[in-house]
Amino acid sequence: MSATDDNIKSTFSFSKPAIYQIKVLGKVPSSWSERLSGMDLSYRNKKSGVETTLIGKMSDQAQLSGLLISLYELHMSVLSVEKLNTNI
Template structure:
């Protein structure tokens, strides 16, 4: 699981949350431009890339992508011959 925060230039309504893996969506209006933050857990790197691709398809300029925490995958024990 990857907990991420993505910021884009532009406005995105909360109704997009279901189509973007359930990320929380918050929009802020600024003096120069609107900005939207999407935050929450994603199952893996492919899901993160899918969200970024969808935002690009919507012509929203990417401002930043932060990975806030990642669940460590279980390590695979190495096998050593004792010869």
């Protein structure tokens, strides 16, 4: 294992809370906010259609995985998933 691998492991943990930003193509119904772990929803019109941005705290990677499964069940195309903050 290289020093870079050690550095990545020390800064990224699957079991710690973090704030995530997820972008999907389409409009996620605001009524789904609670099912989506209480994420804040915002909408933006793009040439390709409406894009929904979800931002919120996930307690760990398992909760993030569950959220992504819920988006899959809504037939949403996930455009990006970004970890914004781990110092919470």
